[in-house]
Amino acid sequence: MLKNKLIIVAPIIAIIITCIFAVVQIPGAKQAPKNVPLAIVNEDLGVDIPNQGKMNFGATLVDMLNQPMKETSGEAEPAVKWIAVASYQEAKQGMDDKEYYGALVIPEDYSVKQASLQTSTPSSPELKIYVNQGKNATASNAVTQILNGIVDNINHKVSGQLIEGLKAHSGNLTIEQASVLASPITKTVTYLNETRTMGMAPMALFQPIWMGSLMAAMLLWVSQKKMAYTSKKNKMVTISIQVVIAAIASLLIGFGLTWLADGMLGYDIASFSDTAIFLTITSFSFVLMIEAVLMWIGLAGMPIFVLLLFFGAPLLSMAPEFMPSFYKDWIFSWLPMRIMVEGLQDLFFFGKGLTWSGPISTLVWIGLGSLIVLFLATLKPQRVNSSNGHKAVQEI
Incomplete structure (x- = not known):
């Protein structure tokens, strides 16, 4: 049993997880x-x-x-x-x-x-x-x-x-x-700019959007991971199909979550269409961002997005001026879901519709940047694989 590597690794993993959860809770406690x-x-x-x-x-x-x-x-x-x-x-x-x-x-x-x-x-x-x-x-x-x-x-x-x-x-x-x-x-x-009973609504909607986008990106990445490509052009076509499927999934996530919030959960949503379109854009941007990271570094990128969820949940309900400086400067300002919360605040509390300025433009630029990185994945090194006399390239 002492020769088992897990015996040595277990205490290290335990202290790392303990420290992560402690660091996550500090902003709310201080x-x-x-x-x-x-x-x-x-x-x-x-x-x-x-x-x-x-x-x-x-x-x-x-x-x-x-x-x-x-x-x-x-x-x-x-x-x-x-x-x-x-x-x-x-x-x-x-x-x-x-x-x-x-x-x-x-x-x-x-x-x-x-x-x-x-x-x-x-x-x-x-x-x-x-x-x-x-x-x-x-x-x-x-x-x-x-x-x-x-x-x-x-x-x-x-x-x-x-x-x-x-x-x-x-x-x-x-x-x-x-x-x-x-x-x-x-x-x-x-x-x-009263919040009425909707004060925590932007933060409450963040987790379903993030988890839905994370699962969509993960499934799209897994579906193509072991595929063998005959050429870079073939891989680019596959990625294009993934982008289309991501857009459809985001449309379902955005409109589906808005329908649940407005109908079943009793949220007082002033404009169903504006909220649904905004959540669709948000989800599409998140899916492309996560998929781009997974395409380049694989499953090792998953902990990044899990940690973003852990750190984002408590911070999004706080104002930056109430956070310790480290969290304000080095964590909160880099959270992509912060943009989603700000956009929902504009829609729910400030009576602003969908405009290019502000959160919408930021989300679109994140999505476009992720799309470019995603297509650049066709330049990754490939290995040649032969099966049944046919040559194909498979992603390393």
Whole structure:
């Protein structure tokens, strides 16, 4: 038994698999927001205060929020990266373009209302919170907590300042002042590009598409593996037939999965045709990519796609800004299924149809590149095989 090589190999394989699964789980267990892009809009017009001149409490608030970014400059990355935007419309456009996870809007009467807090007839200033839910369903919860926490901190500071001011003047509180003292700043939270019950739908559809494409490519590769070709032209014809069959399989995968999701699984799909066509293009691109790798390096290429499945599943539900740097730079950015998730987000949450720009063009280029690599496989070295007096070439 000790002479059996498996006895030596088994512990090595065991530790390798253990390490792989541990590395896969790290991103989900260690989420820390870094430089999450949030828009900040200061529409505050300011207020004239007797003996103090022109005051703009909105600008003061913006400086206060930017202070942590200045303090951590060159050191640890701040959790939030504030991006100044001129207007709410510009911020909304940025959220529609998936540039920002959310926005904090300071209205034009913010200073006037904050100054009124010192008077006998106070009026609570309001801050408007916008959360771009469609950009990432998981991150939207964290962004909501971050923005709510920021407003709560502002409330705490303003409340403390009001109490100190009242102590200094030893004045009596009116009913109106007492009612706003604990929470002088109000807030409204609005979700844009809402996910409704479909928040995890793009990630849920990834695994069926990937596994279906993987099996289709694997079966196509196995079907031609032991074939003997009379010429390179004959092999090119065979590959062409494989591409046609891959297209048919992708069509069935794309439309079949959309039908299941829309009909049986109860997904709220706005456009059946757009979703089905997009999934068909995605599957065709994946099949060609996997088939091209298998044609060149054979079964040794399978672990690559299995590992992509393991690493992709937990990462696709996360926002890049919440990942450790290694995963963000070296794994997530190279995941081909990331493009599929982004395309489904556009279709499900942002009301975008099928357009050449964005995920569609990327998937098409991946497919074309894979197609070229696939046909270049005809240049692989061949060995001559004779059977029944006929000569043929067989792939090595």
